[in-house]
Amino acid sequence: MGENYRFIGKSAPRRDATEIVTGTVQYLDDLKFQNLLYGKVLRSPYAHANIKRIDKSKAEALPGVRAVVAWEDIPDWRGGTPRNVRVLDKKVRFVGDAVALVAATTERIAEEALRLIDVEYEVLPAVFDIDSALKPDAPLLYEEFKSNIVPGGTPIYGPNCLQGVVHGDVDQGFSEADVITEGTFGCENIPNALPAESIGAVAIFEPPDRVTIYGTSQAPYMDKVTLFHVFNRQFEIRSIGHHVGGGFGTKFTCWQVQAYAIILARATGQPVKIVFTKEEHMAAFTLRIGSRMHAKVGMKKDGTITAIQGTWYVDTGCNSFTTQCQVAVGSGELMIMAQCPNWDFKNIIVATNRNASGATRGFGGQELKCSFIPLLSLAMAKAGLDPLEVLKKNFVKPGGGYYWRDGEWYNYRGIDFTNAMDKGAELFGWKDKWEGWLTPTSVKGTKRRGIGFGIHGNADVGEDVAEAYVQLGYNGTATIFLCVSEHGTGQKSNYPRFAAEVLQILPERISMSPADTLVTPFEFGPVGSRGTYSIASAVINAAEDARRQLLEMAAAKLGEDPKNLDTVDGVIFVKGRPDKGIKWRMMGNDKTILGYGRFEPDFTMCNCVMSFVEVEVDSETGKVDLIRVVNASDVGQIINPVGLDGQLCGCWGSAGIDSAIFEESIIDRRTGHMVNANLIDYKWRTFSELPVVENAVLETPFPSHRFHAIGIGEITTASGPSATLMAVSNAVGAWLYQYPATPDRVLEAFSRRAAL
Amino acid sequence: MAAIKSVTLKINGQIHELDIGSKVGQIDPADTLIHTLRETLGLTGTKASCGNGACGICTVIMDSKAVPSCKILTIECDGKEITTIEGLRNLKTGTLHPLQQAFVDFTAFQCGFCTPGMIMTAKALLDENPHPSEEEIKDALSGNFCRCVSHYQVLKAVLSVAEKGR
Ligand code: FES
Numbered sequence: 001m002g003e004n005y006r007f008i009g010k011s012a013p014r015r016d017a018t019e020i021v022t023g024t025v026q027y028l029d030d031l032k033f034q035n036l037l038y039g040k041v042l043r044s045p046y047a048h049a050n051i052k053r054i055d056k057s058k059a060e061a062l063p064g065v066r067a068v069v070a071w072e073d074i075p076d077w078r079g080g081t082p083r084n085v086r087v088l089d090k091k092v093r094f095v096g097d098a099v100a101l102v103a104a105t106t107e108r109i110a111e112e113a114l115r116l117i118d119v120e121y122e123v124l125p126a127v128f129d130i131d132s133a134l135k136p137d138a139p140l141l142y143e144e145f146k147s148n149i150v151p152g153g154t155p156i157y158g159p160n161c162l163q164g165v166v167h168g169d170v171d172q173g174f175s176e177a178d179v180i181t182e183g184t185f186g187c188e189n190i191p192n193a194l195p196a197e198s199i200g201a202v203a204i205f206e207p208p209d210r211v212t213i214y215g216t217s218q219a220p221y222m223d224k225v226t227l228f229h230v231f232n233r234q235f236e237i238r239s240i241g242h243h244v245g246g247g248f249g250t251k252f253t254c255w256q257v258q259a260y261a262i263i264l265a266r267a268t269g270q271p272v273k274i275v276f277t278k279e280e281h282m283a284a285f286t287l288r289i290g291s292r293m294h295a296k297v298g299m300k301k302d303g304t305i306t307a308i309q310g311t312w313y314v315d316t317g318c319n320s321f322t323t324q325c326q327v328a329v330g331s332g333e334l335m336i337m338a339q340c341p342n343w344d345f346k347n348i349i350v351a352t353n354r355n356a357s358g359a360t361r362g363f364g365g366q367e368l369k370c371s372f373i374p375l376l377s378l379a380m381a382k383a384g385l386d387p388l389e390v391l392k393k394n395f396v397k398p399g400g401g402y403y404w405r406d407g408e409w410y411n412y413r414g415i416d417f418t419n420a421m422d423k424g425a426e427l428f429g430w431k432d433k434w435e436g437w438l439t440p441t442s443v444k445g446t447k448r449r450g451i452g453f454g455i456h457g458n459a460d461v462g463e464d465v466a467e468a469y470v471q472l473g474y475n476g477t478a479t480i481f482l483c484v485s486e487h488g489t490g491q492k493s494n495y496p497r498f499a500a501e502v503l504q505i506l507p508e509r510i511s512m513s514p515a516d517t518l519v520t521p522f523e524f525g526p527v528g529s530r531g532t533y534s535i536a537s538a539v540i541n542a543a544e545d546a547r548r549q550l551l552e553m554a555a556a557k558l559g560e561d562p563k564n565l566d567t568v569d570g571v572i573f574v575k576g577r578p579d580k581g582i583k584w585r586m587m588g589n590d591k592t593i594l595g596y597g598r599f600e601p602d603f604t605m606c607n608c609v610m611s612f613v614e615v616e617v618d619s620e621t622g623k624v625d626l627i628r629v630v631n632a633s634d635v636g637q638i639i640n641p642v643g644l645d646g647q648l649c650g651c652w653g654s655a656g657i658d659s660a661i662f663e664e665s666i667i668d669r670r671t672g673h674m675v676n677a678n679l680i681d682y683k684w685r686t687f688s689e690l691p692v693v694e695n696a697v698l699e700t701p702f703p704s705h706r707f708h709a710i711g712i713g714e715i716t717t718a719s720g721p722s723a724t725l726m727a728v729s730n731a732v733g734a735w736l737y738q739y740p741a742t743p744d745r746v747l748e749a750f751s752r753r754a755a756l
Numbered sequence: 757m758a759a760i761k762s763v764t765l766k767i768n769g770q771i772h773e774l775d776i777g778s779k780v781g782q783i784d785p786a787d788t789l790i791h792t793l794r795e796t797l798g799l800t801g802t803k804a805s806c807g808n809g810a811c812g813i814c815t816v817i818m819d820s821k822a823v824p825s826c827k828i829l830t831i832e833c834d835g836k837e838i839t840t841i842e843g844l845r846n847l848k849t850g851t852l853h854p855l856q857q858a859f860v861d862f863t864a865f866q867c868g869f870c871t872p873g874m875i876m877t878a879k880a881l882l883d884e885n886p887h888p889s890e891e892e893i894k895d896a897l898s899g900n901f902c903r904c905v906s907h908y909q910v911l912k913a914v915l916s917v918a919e920k921g922r
Pocket residue numbers: 803804805806807808809810811812813814815824825826827
């Protein structure tokens with residue numbers, strides 16, 4: 001049990017609940033603008049081609065068309081990491097790449113105009129996977145990236161950005177091992193986190209250099225920063241956020257659609273809106289990175305991991321803003337999960353002719369672990385060890401440490417998650433169910449059940465700078481100025497509770513500013529797992545700063561030492577004498593008390609989530625049913641029990657567990673077309689097939705901020721996929737290495753088992 | 757069939773007579789119902805997502821049935837009675853519909869983008885069958901996409917209304 005606070009830890013309705021259930025809450029596409037034009041993107045039908053010629057004249061002549069823009073009409077504006085991706089280029093690199101932009105008075109006219117643009121392409125050979133991209137004679141996506149290898153490291157993470165893990169002495173480590181396993185494993189099905197709301201932007205351009213951007217972004221302040229650089233620091237950007245219909249990390253990287261809207265607004269002098277169709281969202285927006293590793297692991301008989309050596313191949317698609325970040329964070333996350341003294345673990349980032357990659361929850365670590373745990377499973381099976389015991393033993397504990405994204409070593413000062421693992425195991429009944437590797441827990445006719453375990457931890461709970469202001473109102477109210485969009489986690493309802501707890505006024509008396517960079521200080525955005533530690537710390541610090549100023553002002557009036565004063569419900573009093581108080585009103589309506597709070601990054605703690613998964617496999621049809629999931633965690637302090645429950649129940653959606661069963665983006669390897677870019681062909685779980693989900697959550701105080709909480713939401717999907725593949729292998733009685741475990745792969749595994 | 761010149765819709769109890777044509781405020785024969793609701797009439801409570809009848813997010817109630825408004829042409833709706841999410845709350849008293857209140861009480865949403873469609877689908881079910889079983893509720897909602905996985909809370913919310921007065 002956590003502390004008994006007045007507001008924190010109590011269930012309360014979301015602040016936006018009434019707006020959501022009445023349909024009055026506004027997402028991007030619901031906003032109204034005067035003289036709005038509609039933008040559309042002409043997309044390449046080829047995976048790789050040079051644009052020889054574009055004839056825009058017919059499109060431009062269509063009544064209602066206000067602008068048609070191609071690469072030759074704009075300066076050399078670029079994004080991505082490294083910053084080599086032109087907003088519009090004379091070369092296209094995947095089916096769906098942007099060729100030209102149109103703005104028109106209606107969507108229908110804009111669509112018609114797209115059909116009137118005449119493009120002559122010189123089609124080039126393309127590469128759709130890591131192997132073909134790395135062949136010596138492979139066609140190059142970018143002349144500057146020889147062998148299609150994209151440089152590692154990102155300036156965002158500093159000059160020593162983590163580009164792999166080299167530590168200790170692997171030869172020594174392998175010589176101490178009792179079992180060694182080696183192989184190639186991957187997670188290359190690029191499932192789509194697929195928020196319900198599509199991607200879009202509205203841009204307003206005021207000459208000569210003022211841009212206002214409304215986006216579907218989770219991180220409006222970072223849009224300002226990113227776009228500023230994309231447009232060569234020529235434009236002054238104001239970014240405004242509002243409700244977001246789900247993000248799951250993906251809506252951190254919306255710079256391309258925002259850039260298109262800005263270019264069209266500048267070309268027309270009118271506001272321009274672009275909202276991607278679901279097909280564009282799925283086939284032309286960013287996806288998860290593809291991940292494959294060839295590696296070797298050494299382990300002692302007692303489950304101690306002694307050495308990890310290998311190469312992680314990362315398929316980044318045709319470009320990315322964040323892949324180098326995912327490589328850095330993913331590598332650190334592997335260290336958190338596998339506290340091994342000896343490492344030689346490198347990586348190669350490979351460009352291929354498919355969609356760009358972008359941020360997605362799990363952020364490198366989920367993809368890497370989906371590849372690593374199958375390798376480790378072989379070692380655990382060889383040594384006859386229970387995966388729960390091995391993963392429990394090797395997860396970071398106080399006294400342990402890891403390299404993090406900036407290349408620095410961090411000594412871990414968080415809590416020990418062992419109790420939470422035991423609690424989860426008990427709720428799931430792991431000890432009674434576990435029968436050993438490749439052994440089902442039960443067999444009834446064609447129905448075979450199996451179980452699996454997975455774990456994930458992430459030290460970016462304390463990543464990046466957060467800033468907030470808290471302004472006090474003389475009537476016992478407060479306003480938080482914070483650049484955060486509500487994207488479903490409920491954090492915009494939680495932050496007022498943190499401030500309320502510090503100021504001891506009701507959360508209802510606290511307002512939140514809009515997420516508007518003109519009004520708020522810097523804030524990186526509710527991405528990664530940073531909402532509860534980083535962002536809340538800034539709010540707490542700002543509230544404390546405001547409270548200090550308030551008490552100092554009252555102290556002068558009362559002739560008291562501010563240290564002796566306290567405030568509750570808008571009244572300031574000498575401690576122990578609440579009856580003799582003065583109201584906040586003493587500050588007068590002509591005085592502003594504005595507290596400022598800042599959080600500096602801290603990578604010395606991580607969160608952790610564990611998945612216990614039970615599946616049922618049909619040996620006749622190969623179908624996998626997800627029966628039951630137990631999620632376990634220790635979150636330090638629960639902020640809002642209902643919100644936490646919702647996040648944990650999300651374990652199978654948005655590219656979580658289901659990416660091990662049926663979710664995948666399927667690209668036709670001959671043409672590069674994505675064949676399931678719609679919500680009929682892309683499979684998703686319905687109400688008819690809901691698994692049982694139970695959650696075991698402990699509250700052991702973290703040395704984070706004064707409320708001792710640590711975030712969890714991001715990672716609730718991260719530990720499930722590998723646990724699920726493990727469970728399917730155990731149910732079948734033969735190893736499955738590929739995600740997802742579709743019926744054909746399951747049946748193939750059954751036939752391998754029969755052949756033994 | 758003679759070409760019709762206008763379409764009359766009864767939306768949330770209000771009659772709208774809309775001319776057919778391509779001017780602002782008119783109904784183009786290619787307009788979908790969701791386009792008319794959101795763009796022509798400004799009723800943006802109904803959200804758009806997949807655009808091909810797969811996700812249930814754009815669900816409205818037409819002549820007592822839950823339908824995907826993205827797959828229906830407005831010119832086919834002449835004389836129809838339509839209820840959207842805006843039509844559920846009692847506008848005079850401000851009281852929420854019991855389903856809306858249950859969604860608030862159970863926090864049966866995360867991002868909320870699927871919520872209007874969920875509520876409209878559940879309402880059509882309860883109008884027809886006031887006390888459905890959990891299985892019947894799951895069945896009715898099986899065409900509604902929710903990526904945040906609010907399914908468990910949605911079920912609790914709908915069940916709580918379904919159980920009232922049983
Ligand atoms: S938007 Fe109509 S069913 Fe998906």
